[in-house]
Amino acid sequence: MTTTAVEREVKLDIPDGWExxxxVAVPGVDRVSDAGEHSLLATYHDTADHRLLAGRATLRRRTGGTDPGWHLKLPRGTTPGGDRLEVRHDHRRPPRAVPEDLVALTRSRTRGADLTPVMELATRRRAQHLHAPDGTVLAEVVLDEVTATPPGGEPHRWREVEVELVDGDVALLEAAVQVLLDAGATRAAGPSKLGRALGRPGAARADVASPGSVDGLVLAYLRAQVDALVDNDVRVRMGTADGVHDMRVATRRLRSTLATHRRRLDPAQTELRDKLKHLGTVLGAARDAEVLGARLTAELADVPEPAGDAETAQWVAQRLDDAWSAARGDLLATLDSDRYVELLAALEALVAGERLPARSAPGKDPRGKRRSVRHDLRRVRRALRDAKRVRGTADLPPALHEVRKAAKRARYAAEAVAPRVGGKASRFAERMERLQDLLGAHQDDVVARARLRELARQARQDGPSTFPLGVVHERAERSDDAAYRASRSVLRDVRGSWPD
Incomplete structure (x- = not known):
């Protein structure tokens, strides 16, 4: 049986002889009970070069204790040592081979490399439960004596203590940790037993060589987006809400940043933009089907009698669901493809070093922190001038879509330099996001109207009434010219916020 759980725990190192x-001294704890002693045996699997560990994940086969089975632990956010998502295959006698669905969930980190045993951890665990006055178990505190043995290697031993929340809150977790620290425990270097056993408890990547330089800012931003892409691959495969959206955003940010700073990069690296465009297209199709399906289904259900028609609503819902299933199938096939693995490997190589792989002989001076944003702001203004020339024609909606894409690029350029430039960049990014959202709502209406017309043509052949589709189409008739005027208003607010 496969289950998922959010794990909130803190590991602490302890000296010899520590108990x-x-x-009961922990605030909020009424009593402490002995939860017994357990013998655990865990075999950790990873690639030969420990790609899972570098990607802040661990995979183990555990026997003994209260939760034998296969466990995949993944980060839930970017904060080191934060909450983790645990995907479990509970089994009293877990199979030796890694379950196929867990192999798929590790693919964005392993990039196709084989998973093999890298460490065996034998743990003697003594556990205590912290109870609230009503008997609820707030947290579990365990004292572990660990023996780590690599394949064919010598064993390594240590002791540690863990605090894991059960039904308590973060305040209780912090209070329990403080009591343990006051008793002589110390903060662990990392969240993983495997990392300690392998001698890699902390960060896997080298620090940025010049974190305040343009190259350093860009590299840090790209690293964050690569991590977001990898993390959201798992969410997409698991069908988690907003997984497709967040993965698409990470893809867009990567592609946009590579475009903005193309003069700094070796031309071979900028070819990644084409590969990211392909991935973004597949993600976009899945996201559009997801959003459009939810929107049109809800709006048709909201059409009152006598215009409403249950038969039409059901017919449309089936076709929208079929479209989403097909788009999701295409997306999952893309994530399982060799082309995607090659993209991930290239992205990891791009961000793994201390600095960006730069051009050997740049033809022009690369843009600085502010110049890169100014350049992209001028692209927004040019796109809006192009939209002005086609006002009142059928070419205005696609022209406004180009304004939106330019605004996204300017926003991402400002986000990348914000840690160094400060509030000016953050405020500029917020204004570009406002423009992006404004035109995004307009584009959603454009796409909805096109899909409704397509559904109406199909409905005329298949039989159900098209009248409800016309009602919803009319609701989506947002003025193209109003969107243009609103865009001009936002850009007027930008004037002076970033020097030309």
Whole structure:
């Protein structure tokens, strides 16, 4: 049986001879119970070069204790040592081979490399439960004696203590940790037993060589987006809400940043933009089907009698669901393709070093922190001038879409330099986001109207009434010219916020 759980725990190192203090001293704890002693045996799997660990993930086969089975632990956010998502295959006698669905969930990190045993951890665990006055278990505190043995290697031993929330809150977790620290425990270097056993408890990547330089800012921004892409691959495969949206945003940010700073990069690296465009297209189709399906289904259900028609609503819902299933199938096939693995490998190579792979002989001076944003702001203004020339024609909606894409690029350029430039960049990015959202709503209406017309043509052949589709189409008739005027208003607010 496969289950998922959010794990909130803190590991602490302890000196020789250290014993658990009286945990009734933790605020909010009424009593402490002995939860027994367990012998655990965990075999950790990773690639030969430890790609899972570098990607802040671990995979183990555990026997003994209260939760035998296969466990994949993944980060839930970018904060080191933060909450983790645990995907479990519970089994009293777990199979030796890694379950196929867990192999798929590790693919964005392993990039196709084989998973093999890299460490065996034998743990003697003594556990205590912290109870609230009503008997609820707030947290579990365990004292572990660990023996780590690599394949064919010598064993390594240490002791540590863990605090894991059960039904308590973060305040209780912090209070319990403080009691343990006061008793002589110390903060662990990393969140993973495997990382400690391999001698890699902390960050896997080299620090940025010049974090305040343009190259350093760009590299840090690209690293964050590569991590977001990898993390959201798992969410997409698991069908988590907003997984497709967040993965698409990471893809867009990567592609946009590579475009903005193309003069700084080796031309071979900028070819990544084409590969990211392909991935973005597939993600876009899935996201559009997801959003459009939810929107049109809800709006048709909201059409009152006598215009409403249950038969039409059901017919449309089936076709929208079929479209989403097909788009999701295409997306999953893309994520399982060799082309996608090659893209991930190239992105990881791009961000793994201390600095960006730069041009050997740049033809022009690369843009600085502010110049890159000014350049992209001028692209927004040019796109709006192009839209002005086609006002009142059928070419205005696609022209406004180009304004939106330019605004996204300017926003991402400002986000990348914000850690160094400060509030000016953040405020500029917020204004570009406002323009992006404004034109995004307009584009959603454009796409909805086109899909409604397509559904109406199909409905005339298949039989159900098209009248409800016409009602919803009329609701989506947002003025193209109003969107243009609103865009001009936002850009007037930008004037002076970033020097030309």
């Amino acid at each position: 658990l203090p009286d945990l």
